[in-house]
Amino acid sequence: MARQQRAMRTREALIGAVAEIVAQEGLAATSLTGISKRAGVSNGALHFHFVSKGALVEALEAAALARLRAVLEAPADARSRLQHLVDVTHALTRELTTDVVLRAGFVLCADVAWEPGADLRVHLRRWVEDLVREAGAAAELRPGAEPEGIVTAVVGAIAGFEVLGARDAVWLAPRTVARFWELLLPALAAPALLGTLDPAGTRGRP
Structure with missing residues (x-):
């Protein structure tokens, strides 16, 4: 032993x-x-x-993917899919500030010297796609909101935070992520749901 x-x-x-x-x-x-x-x-x-x-x-790469899955697949504390999406975005950026294995896994996605067998960004995009689709089915999206556009905005922002955060930690700060959601939520959330959503995240709160 x-x-x-x-x-x-x-x-x-x-x-x-x-x-x-x-x-x-x-x-x-x-x-x-x-x-x-x-x-x-x-x-x-x-x-x-x-x-x-x-x-x-x-x-x-396998260790980084396992850590990403642990963040994405953690039990949802939120009552809505959109709040869960916000909460997971905050959780992921927090992990990127402290977990070098997870950070390195994302770096490998863009490294021309490596052919990824498990691309973390692809895995992230598919997870966001599934959750946005569920949000649409649950009538959480604003009328006219385009799921494909939502996925593009969210995944693009997370990738940007990850890349820029490697040099400047402010890009991974909770306030930065909250500001992003403050701008995006009014464009994608159903009016009846919008007032219940917290751009700063709710994970871990009572």
Whole structure:
């Protein structure tokens, strides 16, 4: 059991190390020697867990996708689909400020040196599409609001926050996200629902 726990810690350290390099410098800057040094393990230990840099990056991608799913698939606290969408957007930007593995997963989506097997942005877009479709079926959308346009605005904004937030944390700040929703909600929410929605998010509140 102790050996398994050590192996798990080593694997997690390696994934964390490659995530830090990818998030800060991009995939091209990574090397197995640099990864093992940052993780504090030997090259032999790295090769025991991962046969190549590609295998390690695949593990990073899988870990990032699992973390994204955990955010998107968390139980909804909100009473409406649109409020849930707002709440998840806030939750995701909070995670991006603290979780280097998740950040690196998004960086990989746009890295020309990597062919993503699990594109986080595609997964995010599909989740938003499903939720907006549900909101439309529940009569939560403003008459004339175009679901495709809503999805484009939301996914584009989140991608922008993620990219800009890598250099300036204010783009991932709760107030920035709230301002975005203050502008967008009146254009997409049914009038009867609009007054009940909180652009600042409600997750975790009573």
